[in-house]
Amino acid sequence: MKSFDALLNKIEEYQTIIILRHIHPDYDALGAQYGLARWLQRRYPQKRIVASGHEPSIAPSFLPNPEEISLEDCVNALAIAVDTSNYSRIDGKDIWDTCKERMFFDHHVKGDSLTEYEYVDEHTASCSEIITDFIRTFEKEPVALEVAEPLYCGIISDSIRFSINTTTAYTLKMASYLLESQLDINKLNNQVFSMSVNLYRFSNHLREIANYDTKGFVYAIINKEDYVPYHVEAGPAKAKVNVFGEIRGIQTWAVFIEEEDGVYSASLRSHSMTISDIANQFGGGGHLCASGISKLSRSQCDEVIELLKQRVLG
Numbered sequence: 001m002k003s004f005d006a007l008l009n010k011i012e013e014y015q016t017i018i019i020l021r022h023i024h025p026d027y028d029a030l031g032a033q034y035g036l037a038r039w040l041q042r043r044y045p046q047k048r049i050v051a052s053g054h055e056p057s058i059a060p061s062f063l064p065n066p067e068e069i070s071l072e073d074c075v076n077a078l079a080i081a082v083d084t085s086n087y088s089r090i091d092g093k094d095i096w097d098t099c100k101e102r103m104f105f106d107h108h109v110k111g112d113s114l115t116e117y118e119y120v121d122e123h124t125a126s127c128s129e130i131i132t133d134f135i136r137t138f139e140k141e142p143v144a145l146e147v148a149e150p151l152y153c154g155i156i157s158d159s160i161r162f163s164i165n166t167t168t169a170y171t172l173k174m175a176s177y178l179l180e181s182q183l184d185i186n187k188l189n190n191q192v193f194s195m196s197v198n199l200y201r202f203s204n205h206l207r208e209i210a211n212y213d214t215k216g217f218v219y220a221i222i223n224k225e226d227y228v229p230y231h232v233e234a235g236p237a238k239a240k241v242n243v244f245g246e247i248r249g250i251q252t253w254a255v256f257i258e259e260e261d262g263v264y265s266a267s268l269r270s271h272s273m274t275i276s277d278i279a280n281q282f283g284g285g286g287h288l289c290a291s292g293i294s295k296l297s298r299s300q301c302d303e304v305i306e307l308l309k310q311r312v313l314g
Contacts, residue, residue, distance in 0.1 A: 001119055004137045010117050016048045016077035020092045022084035024235050027192050030063045031154025032082040032127040038147045039135050053091035074098040083127040086111035105130050108286050125166040128154025132174040148181035157192050202230040203240050216251040217312040218244045219305055223258045234259050241267040252312050256301040264296040278307045
């Protein structure tokens with residue numbers, strides 16, 4: 001793990017810096033990406049700083065869709081990936097592969113060895129905390145509002161309003177630093193946690209179709225016909241996995257959602273039980289108690305469910 005000084009020195013070597021995030025970007029991925037990009041743009045106005053990727057933002061009116069960049073412009077550029085250390089999960093692998101050098105910041109359990117220029121701390125609740133700390137190292141005064149807002153959203157999103165066991169004094173310290181920028185925390189909480197009427201109605205449907213048969217475990221298999229009538233896309237639908245964490249007595253929960261191409265992706269969650277090893281068996285990964293899997297067949301969903309049941313039942 002490189003020091004922040006070493007990473008900034010490498011950034012300063014390049015005129016073009018392209019910041020990427022993981023596929024199906026959530027608020028932490030977007031917050032880390034845009035927080036870092038906007039800070040670098042302000043610090044180095046003579047450089048070209050691009051927040052790129054291929055998938056749209058989940059909140060384009062708040063955090064823009066990715067900026068397009070030609071592969072020709074990547075040849076002599078530095079690529080920085082945030083919120084992922086797995087090559088398969090980079091949104092913009094063509095950009096990553098084309099760039100001259102690479103760097104990443106992440107908070108998941110260490111994945112692929114992508115580059116020597118890395119900063120990974122799996123004990124933090126969010127990647128946005130790491131980016132905030134990186135910025136704070138070189139910027140002692142409060143940062144601009146446009147920098148602080150996405151980072152704060154990333155922190156409250158991945159820590160679920162500072163409520164999960166990965167929330168630490170470090171998490172609160174980083175949030176406190178951002179609050180010095182005069183954030184409107186009511187507005188930002190609404191931005192991250194409020195939902196459309198359609199998504200609210202889908203959340204209620206999700207509760208109805210879930211399977212509660214195994215004590216301490218709940219799961220839902222979401223087919224296209226479950227979310228399309230609500231005019232909800234697969235990504236936001238899968239993100240509602242957290243509704244099951246509110247149930248008293250539930251240790252572990254999961255959702256499996258059918259994507260547009262007919263394959264399934266999964267979100268696995270637990271209050272304190274390790275489930276990342278199960279995700280790893282199917283090519284997924286993440287945190288010990290919060291992991292994801294992509295490109296599952298319908299029968300593989302059943303295999304994951306059975307392994308989760310066995311884990312809960314002991």
